[in-house]
Amino acid sequence: MNTQAEHKPSSVEFSDVVEHDGGRKTMTLNMGPQHPSTHGVLRLVLELDGETVVSCEPVIGYLHTGIEKSLESKLYYKALPMTDRMDYMSPMSNNLGFCLAIEKLLDIEEAIPARAKWIRVLMAELTRINSHLVWLGTHAIDLGAMSMFLYAFRDREAILDIYEIVSGQRMMSSYFRVGGLMDDVPKSFHKSVRRILTELPKRIDEYEDLLTNNRIWQMRTIGVAKISAENAINGGLTGSSLRGSGVKYDVRKAFPYSDYDKFDFKVPVGEHGDVFSRYQVRMYEMRESLKIVQQALDGLPEGPIRAHVPGVVLPPKPDVLSKMESLIYHFKIITDGFKVPRGSVYVPIESGKGEIGFFIDSDGTNVPNRVRVRPPSFVNLSALPSMVEGSLVSDVVAAIGSLDIVLGEIDR
Amino acid sequence: MGLEEKIPEGIALTTVDTMVNWARKRSIWPLGFGLACCAIEMMSTFASRFDVSRFGMEVMRSSPRQADLIIVSGRVTQKMAPVLRKLYEQMPDPKWVISMGACASCGGVFNNYAIIQGVDRVVPVDIYMPGCPPRPEQLIDGILKLHAKIEKESLRSKPKSTVTRAQSTDATSKKAEA
Amino acid sequence: MEDKLRTFLKDLFGEKILSEYTHRGQLSFYIQPQALREIAVALKNDSDLKFDFLTDITVVDHQGQAWEKDGRFEMVYIFLSLKNTFQFMLRAKLPENAATMPTLSKDWACANWLEREVWDLMGIKFEGHPELTKILTVDELVGHPLRKDFGITYEMPQFSHNSDEIEVVPDNPHH
Numbered sequence: 148m149n150t151q152a153e154h155k156p157s158s159v160e161f162s163d164v165v166e167h168d169g170g171r172k173t174m175t176l177n178m179g180p181q182h183p184s185t186h187g188v189l190r191l192v193l194e195l196d197g198e199t200v201v202s203c204e205p206v207i208g209y210l211h212t213g214i215e216k217s218l219e220s221k222l223y224y225k226a227l228p229m230t231d232r233m234d235y236m237s238p239m240s241n242n243l244g245f246c247l248a249i250e251k252l253l254d255i256e257e258a259i260p261a262r263a264k265w266i267r268v269l270m271a272e273l274t275r276i277n278s279h280l281v282w283l284g285t286h287a288i289d290l291g292a293m294s295m296f297l298y299a300f301r302d303r304e305a306i307l308d309i310y311e312i313v314s315g316q317r318m319m320s321s322y323f324r325v326g327g328l329m330d331d332v333p334k335s336f337h338k339s340v341r342r343i344l345t346e347l348p349k350r351i352d353e354y355e356d357l358l359t360n361n362r363i364w365q366m367r368t369i370g371v372a373k374i375s376a377e378n379a380i381n382g383g384l385t386g387s388s389l390r391g392s393g394v395k396y397d398v399r400k401a402f403p404y405s406d407y408d409k410f411d412f413k414v415p416v417g418e419h420g421d422v423f424s425r426y427q428v429r430m431y432e433m434r435e436s437l438k439i440v441q442q443a444l445d446g447l448p449e450g451p452i453r454a455h456v457p458g459v460v461l462p463p464k465p466d467v468l469s470k471m472e473s474l475i476y477h478f479k480i481i482t483d484g485f486k487v488p489r490g491s492v493y494v495p496i497e498s499g500k501g502e503i504g505f506f507i508d509s510d511g512t513n514v515p516n517r518v519r520v521r522p523p524s525f526v527n528l529s530a531l532p533s534m535v536e537g538s539l540v541s542d543v544v545a546a547i548g549s550l551d552i553v554l555g556e557i558d559r
Numbered sequence: 560m561g562l563e564e565k566i567p568e569g570i571a572l573t574t575v576d577t578m579v580n581w582a583r584k585r586s587i588w589p590l591g592f593g594l595a596c597c598a599i600e601m602m603s604t605f606a607s608r609f610d611v612s613r614f615g616m617e618v619m620r621s622s623p624r625q626a627d628l629i630i631v632s633g634r635v636t637q638k639m640a641p642v643l644r645k646l647y648e649q650m651p652d653p654k655w656v657i658s659m660g661a662c663a664s665c666g667g668v669f670n671n672y673a674i675i676q677g678v679d680r681v682v683p684v685d686i687y688m689p690g691c692p693p694r695p696e697q698l699i700d701g702i703l704k705l706h707a708k709i710e711k712e713s714l715r716s717k718p719k720s721t722v723t724r725a726q727s728t729d730a731t732s733k734k735a736e737a
Numbered sequence: 738m739e740d741k742l743r744t745f746l747k748d749l750f751g752e753k754i755l756s757e758y759t760h761r762g763q764l765s766f767y768i769q770p771q772a773l774r775e776i777a778v779a780l781k782n783d784s785d786l787k788f789d790f791l792t793d794i795t796v797v798d799h800q801g802q803a804w805e806k807d808g809r810f811e812m813v814y815i816f817l818s819l820k821n822t823f824q825f826m827l828r829a830k831l832p833e834n835a836a837t838m839p840t841l842s843k844d845w846a847c848a849n850w851l852e853r854e855v856w857d858l859m860g861i862k863f864e865g866h867p868e869l870t871k872i873l874t875v876d877e878l879v880g881h882p883l884r885k886d887f888g889i890t891y892e893m894p895q896f897s898h899n900s901d902e903i904e905v906v907p908d909n910p911h912h
Contacts, residue, residue, distance in 0.1 A: 180642055183591050183621045187598070188639060208873040209639045210595055213673035213889075215858070216882055220889055229668065235596035251761050281599070284606075300606030307603075318596060318692055380790055380819065383847030394819065396790075401822045490760040491797065493815055493826065506813065508797045516802070517883075519795040521815075529850040555595050558636075558873055638875040671889050672882050673874070 165194070173201055176540070180209045184289040184544045187554030189528075191543065198539050203532040207525075210558040218518040222484030223249055224325055226515065231319040233520065234556040236281050239274040239310075240498035242323040243267055245518075247404055248494040248505035249325045252487050258454035262447065263327040264406040269340070269443035270313070270322065271405075271496075272436040276347070277306045278499025278551075279429050279436075286426075286548035287358065290367045295357065302350055309339050325485075326460030327453030340444050344437060351433055358426075368423040372534040372546035375420055382530035385523050386501025387428045388550055392420035398497040410439050422549040429551070459485040484513035493521075500524050500551055520559060524552040576713050583627075583653065584709040587702075590626035591619040592646065595633025597660040597692040604695040614702060623649040628705070629682070630698075634662035635675045647682045655709070657701055658684045661691045738823045739764055745786060750776055758828070765826040770812070773829060774839040780816065781844065790817040791841065792824065794851040796859045800885040809833040810861060814841075831861065840866040858883040 165173050179190035188209035194201040214233060218226045230245045231238035250256050284299030307317045312333050314320035322329050358364045374384070379392040389396060397414040399407045415431035417424025454460050457476050466473035489511040495504035501523025508517040527550045535543045563572065593601060604611050611617055620626040623646045635643060647656070658678050661667035664687045666676035678684060685708060688701045746754050746766060753772040758765045768776060780788040792815040799805045808830030817824045829838065840863040841848040852863045853872040860881035863869055871878075880887050 180639065181590075181592055181623075181646055183619075188594060188642075208871075208875070209636060209642065210634070211636050211638060211673050211873040211875075212595075212634055212669050213671040213882060214669075216673075216887075216889055217669060217671050232596055232668075235599055254761060297607045300603060301608060304603070304608050317694060318600065378846070381846050383791055383845065383851075396819055402824070491813075492761050492763055493793070493813075493824075495792070495824075502792070504793060504815070506793065506795055506815075508811075510799075510802050516799075517795075517797040519793070519797075519813075521793040521795075525850065525854075526847050529847055533846070636875070637878070672878070672887070 171196070178543070180206075185547060186285060186552055189547070189552070189554055189557075193540065193543065195540060198541075200535050200538055200540055200543060203535050203543065205528060205531055207528070207554070207557055210554045212555070212559055214559045215518055215520065219515060222513055223487060223515060224480070224484060226518070227324070228319065228321045230520075231321055232555065233522075233559055234278075234498060234500060234503070234524070234553050235318060236553055237274045237278040237499045238318060238320055239270045239322060240278075240496060240503060242321060243271050243405065244494060244496045244498070244503050244505045246323045246325050247496065248492060248507045249487065251492045251494055252490060252507060252509055253325075253456075253459060253485075254488075255326060255454055255456050255459065258456055259327060259405075260448075260451045260454060261406070262331075262450045263452045263454075265443050265447050266328060266332060266452070267323060267405050268407060268410065269440055269447075270309075272439045272443070273306050273309060273340075273343075275436045275499045276433050277303055279433050280306075282429065282499075282548075282551045283354065286551075289544050289548045291363065292358065292361075295354065298350070298354065302347060305339075305343050305346070309336070309343070312336060312339065324453070324461070326456055327451075331452045337444065340440065344441055344444070347437060348434065351430065355430060359430075365423065367545055368426060368549070369421060370419070371422045371542045372538065372549060373419065373421045374530060374534050378533065379420065379530070382533070383526040384501070384530055385526065386497070386499070386551075387425055387432060388501065388527050388530075390415065391417035391425035391428045391549075393418055398495050398502050402495065404494070404496055410442050412436075412439050422545050425549045425551075486511065486513050487515075491517075495521065498523065500553065500556065501527060503556075520556075522556045522559065524550075524554075525557045528552050528557055576715075577710075579714060580710050580712055584706040585615045586618075587616050587628045587655070587705075588618045588620050588626050589616060589628045589630055590623055590646065590650070591621045592629060593632050594635065594639070595662065597632035597663070600692040600695055601630055601632045601659065601698065604698045609695040609699065611699060611702065614699070614706070616702060623647075624651065626650055627653065628655045628657065630657045630659050631663040631678045631682075631684075632659045632692075634667065634669055635678045635681065636673050637675060640675050640681045643678070644681050653712070655685045655705055656682050657686045657688065657698075657705065659688050659698060659701070660693055661689060664689065667691060738821055742786060742823075742825065745780075745783065746776070749779060763824075763826070765813075765828050767828050767830065770829040770831055770838055773812075773814070773827065774841060774844070776827065777814065777816070777841055778844055786818060787820045788816040788818045788825075790819055791815075791845040791847055791851075792817050794841070794848060794855055796855050796861055798859065798883065798885045810836055810859065812838055812855075812861065836860065837862045837864055839864050842866055857881070860884060 174195045176193045176195055178193055179185040180188040190206040192204045214229055218229055227245060230241040233241055280299040280303045284296040287295030310320045311317050312335055314322040374392055376392045376394050379389050393416050395414055395416050400414055412435045415428050417428045461480055462473035462476055467477045487509040489509055491508035493504055493506045495502045503523050504521035506519040507515050510516040535546050658664045663678045666674050686701045686705050688697060690697055753769045755767040780786055795813050797811040800809055810831040812829045814827040838861060840852060842852060852866055855861050856869050857871045857873050858881055
């Protein structure tokens with residue numbers, strides 16, 4: 148154990164006005180952790196020369212929850228609900244990544260039935276739209292477009308209703324399970340999804356009418372917080388923030404998982420790497436996600452929703468009530484969990500925020516030895532100083548919004 | 560009663576407490592303060608479908624000096640606790656606290672080194688709300704319960720900040736007393 | 738691609754590549770810890786392989802396991818080649834008394850925060866890092882919470898149950 152002396156505190160000491168050589172004076176401004184446009188409890192220490200940002204230092208950890216530590220103390224299937232609470236805008240993506248990683252460790256990927264895979268894709272894409280709608284609403288309200296927030300949250304409610312009918316919970320659904328799904332979709336599912344498929348494209352057109360050609364929006368976003376493709380790669384950016392700079396990298400295309408290679412969709416890329424490009428990429432992505440949802444719903448295969456892997460995946464409920472063996476397996480999994488062979492894997496997926504990866508190390512027991520989450524928001528945020536240094540202080544707000552960060556995932 | 564018959568029309572008699580509480584409960588300004596998952600449900604409550612402005616509460620204040628109510632929406636970490644306490648102290652009296660969700664109320668699923676097991680260790684709480692996260696309807700119900708609570712308050716009671724339960728959390732002072 | 742990478746590493750670095758490990762189709766190479774930076778930079782600059790994307794840096798604590806004697810900590814670096822769409826890992830075992838790695842923060846901007854997180858949560862030092870300070874945990878917390886010998890419910894600043902166990906710091910800011 149290290150001593151206190153070795154720990155340099157992270158909190159930044161600052162005085163209000165700093166006088167530099169040659170008489171130049173700069174002011175230090177503290178922004179957050181309670182600030183309406185930092186999307187949670189982010190704190191920024193900004194050094195300002197007039198209105199210009201000289202340096203920017205993000206201070207994080209105000210939501211450090213110790214999720215990675217807690218995951219090490221839980222059975223594999225009991226750890227799943229914790230992943231919902233990291234990126235709470237896209238709980239299903241987190242579930243998916245965690246389940247895929249465990250399935251890879253167990254080597255049961257081939258056994259997952261097609262229906263489960265397709266419903267996973269469908270829900271993951273609805274989750275992406277959900278995440279992007281929250282981004283759109285909060286990003287727009289930060290830049291002064293109040294009504295966008297109300298519109299985006301109205302549409303989001305339709306997606307949350309679908310979460311609720313499939314899982315019983317509006318936000319923390321924990322719907323995906325190791326080996327498949329919690330349950331099959333109910334009858335009203337198809338109708339609800341179809342309603343979104345007819346309504347949402349019109350709404351997205353409406354939002355683009357409101358924002359894309361709006362002069363205020365353009366002035367606040369075009370040419371602001373630029374990052375070149377080279378710097379974006381060097382900074383480890385992923386997701387729409389990377390594609391906004393023109394780098395065509397999407398985990399769904401690069402390393403297809405869960406039958407994504409069977410869907411026809413495009414990966415949009417931006418040109419300029421500014422706030423406006425990232426905005427355009429995300430708007431386009433919502434339309435592409437709707438296309439995937441459409442394909443998944445039309446071609447949804449029939450069949451079981453959980454893999455047949457005795458001792459690992461829960462047997463179907465009717466079997467539990469009628470067959471002795473199934474009852475025993477059910478009981479054993481619920482009480483003892485399942486053992487995972489020794490070894491470690493890294494499984495990335497594309498969430499709404501970027502590449503979220505799960506690195507799981509198993510020591511052969513029924514609890515993980517180490518679960519590491521590669522947080523896209525954390526890495527994207529670390530590029531913020533290079534984006535905003537030299538720009539105006541009001542552009543910092545635009546830059547934070549365009550990175551689409553969520554503090555629950557940054558701090559975990 | 561005899562007195563009401565004698566006074567002219569358009570005048571009603573009431574107590575100062577009733578009138579002040581009536582005014583207070585219908586214009587609570589919450590602090591725009593979000594922590595974690597529950598903050599998203601809080602935003603939903605303030606947005607289109609649930610529309611909390613029906614209860615005179617849509618005026619979110621970004622500065623604690625203009626706010627009456629702090630909704631602790633989410634897990635409070637050890638790093639955030641001093642900040643939360645400071646925000647609470649900056650709010651003018653009278654002030655109220657809603658502890659929204661399981662994490663704020665008792666630590667929730669996160670019983671570990673990073674999370675404070677209940678925000679009532681840092682600030683006094685008026686309404687505890689279960690759920691992970693609570694639905695917007697639940698938050699509205701909590702707000703209505705707070706309204707009912709405010710109705711019963713009296714101007715003669717001490718200002719809130721001097722009767723905090725939070726003082727007991729300070730281990731240093733506890734040790735000093737012992 | 739795998740063969741190309743294997744020959745590249747074997748030819749250039751020889752005995753610095755200790756062994757190869759494939760689990761569920763994912764390729765890793767165990768390397769000598771101190772050789773990390775030269776290997777990573779060579780992979781980045783090679784125009785053919787071009788592993789220019791550092792996806793993640795993480796570390797596993799093996800305390801209490803039978804294989805702890807090989808080195809308590811296992812560093813894992815995940816590299817991605819955007820050009821070849823290929824991902825693989827470099828791993829290095831570190832003993833507890835020499836938990837030090839060379840830094841990659843000069844070559845990848847994202848390594849700065851990732852290494853700070855590893856230091857904060859697991860206590861691995863990175864030689865040459867510009868600012869190796871805490872990033873996530875609270876300043877009063879002593880130790881590295883993700884290590885196996887750190888109790889899961891041990892609250893360092895005293896808010897609740899274990900306040901008696903912790904020595905009170907006189908200038909505690911939580912007053």
